[in-house]
Amino acid sequence: MTDLAGQILILTGPPGSGKTTTAQALASEPGAPAVHLHADDFWHFIKNGAIAPYLAEAHHQNMVVIDVLVSAVQAYARGGYFVILDGIVGPWFLAPFRALALPVHYVVLRPLLAAAIERCRLRGGDTLSDPEPITALHRQFSDLGALERHVIATEGQDRAAMLAAVREAVAGGRFRLAS
Template identity: 60%
Template structure:
C-alpha cells in the first residue's frame, strides 16, 4: 500500500456497512504507523447533557463533537500517523473537516438496505437494530450529490473484498476531498 503517513481517511456509511471492521483491518495491516478513531466514542465522551445526535436540538453538540474529532485526527496526523476515522459522518458533518491541514480522503461504504439491517440485528449489544433509523440513514447516504463518486457499493462483498476496495480507493487518490 502507498505511504499514507500524515493523511486522514473518513470511512463512513450506514449502520451495518462494515466501517469499524474495515477500519480496524486497514489500520492493522497497513504496514505503517496508524490510528483508528471511532467517531461514536466522541459522542459517548459526553457524560451529562448528551442529546441524541439525530435530533435537531443536537446541532451545536454535533458541531463540538466533529470539531473535537477533527482536532484529534489532525494531532495524530501531525505526528506522522495515518488516521482512519470511522463512523456515521455524512456530508452534513464535513464542514468541521474543511480546514484540515492534511490530505483528507472520504469513502462511503454502501451495502444494500436489507444487508445493513441484518448485520445490525446480528451484532447485539448496545447497537442500533431498529430498521427505521437504519433505513433513514441508508436513504441519506443514497443522496450524496457531488460526493456520489466517493461511494463504494459493498452489496454482497465479504470483509476482505471491502478492505481491498478501500485500499484501491486510497491508492487511486480519487477519494480525496482536499488538494
C-alpha cells in the same frame, strides 16, 4: 500499501455498512503507523445530557463532537500517523475536515438497506438496532450528489473485498476531498 503517514481517511456510511470492521483491518496492516478513531466513542464520552446524534435537537452536540474529532485527527496526522476515522460522517459534517491543511480521503460504504438493518440487529450490545433511524441514515447516504464518486457499494462483497476496495481507493487518491 502506500505510505499514508500524515493522511486522514474518513470511512463512513450508514449503520451496518462495515465501517468499523474495515477500519480495524486497515489500521492493522503493515506500513505507516496508523490510528483508528471510532467516532461513536466520541459521542459516548458524553455521559450527562447526551442526545441521540440522529435527532434534530442534537445539532449543537454533534458540532462539538465533530470539532473534537477534527482536532484529534489533525493532531495524529501531524504526528506522522495515518488516521482512519470511522463513523457516520455525512457531507453535512465535512466543512471542518476540508479546512485541514492535510490530505483527507472520504470513502462511503453503501450496503443495501435490508443488509444494514440485519447487520445492526445481529450486533447486539449497546448499538443502534432500531430500523427507523437506520433507514433514515441510510436514506441520507443514498444520493450524495457530487460526492457520489466517493461511494463503494458493498453488496456482494465480503470483508476482504471491501478492504481491498478501500485500500485501492485511498492508495489511488481518487477519493480525496478537495479543500
